Amino acid sequence: MFSDLTxxxxxxxxxxxxxxxxxxxxxxxxxxxxxxxxxxxxETLSQGVMAExxxxxxxxxxxxxxxxxxxxxxxxxxxxRQAIAAHQWAVHPTAPTARPKVTxxxxxxxxxxxxxxxxxxxxxxxxxxxxxxxxxxxxVKTSASAIATDIETWFVSSNGSEVYQHVLxxxxxxxxxxxxxxxxxxxxxNGFRAHCYQGGWELFPSPAIWExxxxxxxxxxxxxxAEECPTGPTTLVLAPDQMxxxxxxxxxxxxxxxxxxxxERNYAGGSFVQPQDxxxxxxxxxxxxxxxxxxxxxxxxxxxxxxxxxxxxxxFLIKDGVLLRGLGSLESQARxxxxxxxxxxxxxxxxxxxxxxxxxNLEPGTDSFADLISxxxxxxxxxxxxxxxxxxxxxxxxxxxxxxxxIENGQxxxxxxxxxxxxxxxxxxxxxxxxxxxxxxxxxxxxxxxxGEPNQVIRVGHGSPVCVFDQIDVFGGGx
Amino acid sequence: MTQxxxxxxxxxxxxxxxxxxxxxxxxxFQHVVTYLRExxxxxxxxxxxxxxxxxxxxxxxxxxxxxxxxxxxxxxELTLMAHDxxxxxxxxxxxxxxxxxxxxxxxxxxxxxELPQLPIDPYLVLPKGSNTSRDIYTGxxxxxxxxxxxxxxxxxxxxxxxxxxxxxVMRGYxxxxxxxxxxANESFTLDYSVFTPGGQAVKGTVAGRHWDEAAYHAxxxxxxxxxxxxxxxxxxxxxxxxxxxxxxAAVAELIGMFSWGGVSEASLQKGDSALSRLRRxxxxxxxxxxxxxxxxxxLVPRFNDIGEAAPLSLTLIDQxxxxxxxxxxxxxxxxxxxxxxxxxxxxxxxxxxxxxSLPPSDxxxxxxxxxxxxxxxxxxxxDRPTGRITGMTRYACFWVENGKxxxxxxxxxxxxxxxxxxxxxxxxxxEQQEFIPEVGSYEQRDxxxxxxxxxxxxxxxxxx
Numbered sequence: 030m031f032s033d034l035t036x037x038x039x040x041x042x043x044x045x046x047x048x049x050x051x052x053x054x055x056x057x058x059x060x061x062x063x064x065x066x067x068x069x070x071x072e073t074l075s076q077g078v079m080a081e082x083x084x085x086x087x088x089x090x091x092x093x094x095x096x097x098x099x100x101x102x103x104x105x106x107x108x109x110r111q112a113i114a115a116h117q118w119a120v121h122p123t124a125p126t127a128r129p130k131v132t133x134x135x136x137x138x139x140x141x142x143x144x145x146x147x148x149x150x151x152x153x154x155x156x157x158x159x160x161x162x163x164x165x166x167x168x169v170k171t172s173a174s175a176i177a178t179d180i181e182t183w184f185v186s187s188n189g190s191e192v193y194q195h196v197l198x199x200x201x202x203x204x205x206x207x208x209x210x211x212x213x214x215x216x217x218x219n220g221f222r223a224h225c226y227q228g229g230w231e232l233f234p235s236p237a238i239w240e241x242x243x244x245x246x247x248x249x250x251x252x253x254x255a256e257e258c259p260t261g262p263t264t265l266v267l268a269p270d271q272m273x274x275x276x277x278x279x280x281x282x283x284x285x286x287x288x289x290x291x292x293e294r295n296y297a298g299g300s301f302v303q304p305q306d307x308x309x310x311x312x313x314x315x316x317x318x319x320x321x322x323x324x325x326x327x328x329x330x331x332x333x334x335x336x337x338x339x340x341x342x343x344x345f346l347i348k349d350g351v352l353l354r355g356l357g358s359l360e361s362q363a364r365x366x367x368x369x370x371x372x373x374x375x376x377x378x379x380x381x382x383x384x385x386x387x388x389x390n391l392e393p394g395t396d397s398f399a400d401l402i403s404x405x406x407x408x409x410x411x412x413x414x415x416x417x418x419x420x421x422x423x424x425x426x427x428x429x430x431x432x433x434x435x436i437e438n439g440q441x442x443x444x445x446x447x448x449x450x451x452x453x454x455x456x457x458x459x460x461x462x463x464x465x466x467x468x469x470x471x472x473x474x475x476x477x478x479x480x481g482e483p484n485q486v487i488r489v490g491h492g493s494p495v496c497v498f499d500q501i502d503v504f505g506g507g508x
Numbered sequence: 509m510t511q512x513x514x515x516x517x518x519x520x521x522x523x524x525x526x527x528x529x530x531x532x533x534x535x536x537f538q539h540v541v542t543y544l545r546e547x548x549x550x551x552x553x554x555x556x557x558x559x560x561x562x563x564x565x566x567x568x569x570x571x572x573x574x575x576x577x578x579x580x581x582x583x584x585e586l587t588l589m590a591h592d593x594x595x596x597x598x599x600x601x602x603x604x605x606x607x608x609x610x611x612x613x614x615x616x617x618x619x620x621x622e623l624p625q626l627p628i629d630p631y632l633v634l635p636k637g638s639n640t641s642r643d644i645y646t647g648x649x650x651x652x653x654x655x656x657x658x659x660x661x662x663x664x665x666x667x668x669x670x671x672x673x674x675x676x677v678m679r680g681y682x683x684x685x686x687x688x689x690x691x692a693n694e695s696f697t698l699d700y701s702v703f704t705p706g707g708q709a710v711k712g713t714v715a716g717r718h719w720d721e722a723a724y725h726a727x728x729x730x731x732x733x734x735x736x737x738x739x740x741x742x743x744x745x746x747x748x749x750x751x752x753x754x755x756x757a758a759v760a761e762l763i764g765m766f767s768w769g770g771v772s773e774a775s776l777q778k779g780d781s782a783l784s785r786l787r788r789x790x791x792x793x794x795x796x797x798x799x800x801x802x803x804x805x806x807l808v809p810r811f812n813d814i815g816e817a818a819p820l821s822l823t824l825i826d827q828x829x830x831x832x833x834x835x836x837x838x839x840x841x842x843x844x845x846x847x848x849x850x851x852x853x854x855x856x857x858x859x860x861x862x863x864x865s866l867p868p869s870d871x872x873x874x875x876x877x878x879x880x881x882x883x884x885x886x887x888x889x890x891d892r893p894t895g896r897i898t899g900m901t902r903y904a905c906f907w908v909e910n911g912k913x914x915x916x917x918x919x920x921x922x923x924x925x926x927x928x929x930x931x932x933x934x935x936x937x938x939e940q941q942e943f944i945p946e947v948g949s950y951e952q953r954d955x956x957x958x959x960x961x962x963x964x965x966x967x968x969x970x971x972x
Contacts, residue, residue: 090577
């Protein structure tokens, strides 16, 4: 593949300041079962080349799904033509330094290759999961799915870059719906498709999966007769499978430099964070330590280089509650003159790189789960996201969870259904009063982070301990 | 559509050769179809779906170009069915017939190897019928060389941001029974926002098959007038319930939720639908509210993923009652129902909310005192069984007193049930609809849009 790309660069005669070619080959096996019957089975292949051409400070791009030399040359020519047409209107002159020369590779760690399980094996497992979740006649729907992805990326540039990255991933999900008349409740294993990791089939099935499947079914039924979540301000304890969403929406997106620069204002939105906030804003309580960490083995968005070739390293975004740097590429860093990270990522060959989250983690504290709960006189403990909504400045949010427990006098007591909470981002993170230790830290991911124009959906990973927040408004369901 | 007929909407231009990429894709598609039909074994059935595009994407920020480029893409999804089992393969389609043949050969063999390993699918529906259609719409779009100057010169003094997306979009379908559909549409959307220095914004959308500079300038003039109204300090509104006018774009956002656990028959059967209370007869919506699928405008193909053609019009909610759901052939087989040619995902493809009788000139008078909401943002079910939706106000939203716009508002979170705001709290619908184009481009450029009027709601609940 490298030879095709380097040949394309060699024969190009266009007077560009920089040309980059990024070829992506993505294959996936997707399997889904509902109520013990196959819902979908298939394999997908997407393949193509993105040509980025820098001329007079403007990058233009051409992308094609054809890998012939002529098609790649046509894509380069399109990119050049686009840059020429737009360079007088460039929002910021892009320097060649935004595309450094790099060489290297990255390969996901794995033990069992993606060929280790046959389509029949996977279907058998998914059918069994449905059977395990069907704990009573009140379970009216069970579903289970598994997706195995294999993504190879080759990146070369006119200034000598040559990067190969090979990412293997497994995404799994199972859940049950229980119904009693008008009352309907859903329970899943940690929220919809939260189990997203890099690796091979050693990740699935895990040793505890059958017990977890029974618990999912039982808790869906349990929720049918549970009390509604109470209304009012209280101590809120969030499990890592909800913290994933909380970190993503109220830390990750507002810290994206392209949002702060205004690029996203017409679609995903802007940010309440201002350029001058970096280095001084108290984002939350002093217990808050957040890292951008593309080096965590097995986390869903690990890599060594972003899609412009920038080397990726672990960086603190927030340390002891203070905002230090944003999620922004070399381009965005130059435009905004603040520190960023290697996060220029594209969803595939047919989209240009933009500022994205990757692995964004809340670092663990020192308290055990028992210690955290024991300090709560009255509160609510919530698990697994089921509803999410936040404003275009990432300020006012409302999130809902699948399952909750009342906390009374330092003990988890009765089960609660339809738990929701709402707050504003600065108020919420300044209310952080407890951070669990490494034993409470869990890692999840999602393939569904959407933003950008044209739209792009991308994979992210988030790890977090259990966290405690003071005086948060919680409420239940009902019209 | 009757079997064997051809869909021929008005204003269709048969100009396959006018766009060489469209012509090449159609030829490649036909080549693959022919190959498959010639190489199918006894007892095997297939469906073949194509999505393809040749698109220009130019993204703006602060009346400058942020990113600009083109994407040439095409993908086939081949589903093979045999011995009560099915599986699919998705792979690129290019103009290279030899490569395409190699890929289809590999896909076919891979599917034949896989099918015996899979469990029997009791709800498998084989394609049937002999429907064919060929709809090709051509346009006159801006060339990439003209685009930045044409779009940005008139807005050089504005904080203008957004995206132009234009070019040809193709959808194809064929199967082993002889059905064949082809849909190609050359069109554009310009989706933009203009901002005041204080961060207040106005949204605008221009869409069509033919670039019309005069229409663009007229739209900008309207945006500038709206922006003038935003140059007042925004008013903070306390949470509570307020009389509210929801403009067509806001209504379109709310109706979009009906495709996500709403009108799907499978969702209704499994308790996942927010409309289950309607189905069970425990609640009704306002008799003024009518929701239908209307394909008569020809903006999206009528064929679905097994080649069925949807009726030109299908009323889903009438007189506040759920009179039809969207039933795919697969759901129909599972529950012993009759398919109404819904897509496999049973979502709205060409929705329309019927207009009412409220004249545009009377909106503010009828609103009297309350909130004028132009757009909504980031909607989600907060409690699906009770139809409760949460989301944010966005763009040009105003506090209105005694029929006069007083000031823009700071954005508010709402959390209310559709059984309220489309039920007993629904006072009126405007007598005019607006077409809100679909501007999404995840994976590929979306097509179509929604026709909706504005609605006046007596009490709409804001919570944060």
